[in-house]
Structure formats: C-alpha cells, structure tokens
Amino acid sequence: MKPKECLIGVCGNCVSGKTTLVEGLTAMGYKAINIPQEHSVSKNLWKRKQPDFLVMLTCSLETAQKRRNISWGKERLELQRKRLQTAKEYCDLYLPTDDLTIPEMLLKTVTAVREKCSCKTD
Secondary structure: OOHHHOEEEEEEOOOOOHHHHHHHHHHOOOEEEEOOHHHOOOOOHHHHOOOOEEEEEEOOHHHHHHHOOOOOOHHHHHHHHHHOHHHHHHOOEEEEOOOOOHHHHHHHHHHHHHHHHOOOOO
16 A cells, blocks of 8 residues: 555644644645544544554643643543543554654654555555
C-alpha cells in the first residue's frame, strides 16, 4: 500500500494538535481522520474507524492552557488519558506535542507513515 493510500487515524487529549495534524496531512494529500477517543467511554472507538496507521498525540495541561483558553483542569486531562490508554498501547506513533512546531509534528508523522505503509502488503 502506498503511504498516501493509508488511512491515518489521529487521537489524543484535547488541545494536543489532532485537528491541526489532520488538516496538515490532508493538505499534503494523505487520508487522515480525527478520532475523538478522549470523549468516548468505548475503549476501542479508534478501532471502529479501522485506521491503517494510528497516531496518538499528547500534551501537558500547561501546554493545553497556553494553546487555548480551557475551562477544565488536571482531573479532566487524567480522565482523557485513561480513555486513551488502549489507543496509546496500540498506536503506531506516540507523539508528545508540547515542544513541537506544526512542521515538526507533520514531518515526524509523515516519516513514520511512509516507513510503515510502504512496507505493508495487501
């Protein structure tokens, strides 16, 4: 399978960069979807989308607060991380975004997708 044919699923805690990553990948010609696993009580919501490649983004509460005016705190972030645990265990790329620029986040993702999806056989 060619890398741009792979369905890239992106999940992560709120304000970790999911929408930004999906938009960037889509603009580059990749098929990418935002999976709102952090809001689901189903531990395996991400599996229902059947991504060929799963990216798990994360950021700290401090980073989330710098990026956006949020009304929630540490407890909600911990709940989201709990809901994301299975996705974290099975992801193809675990990417903390606290210290990454958008181009760096895109480059790390595209590099990992190309590496994995170029080797996949149908």
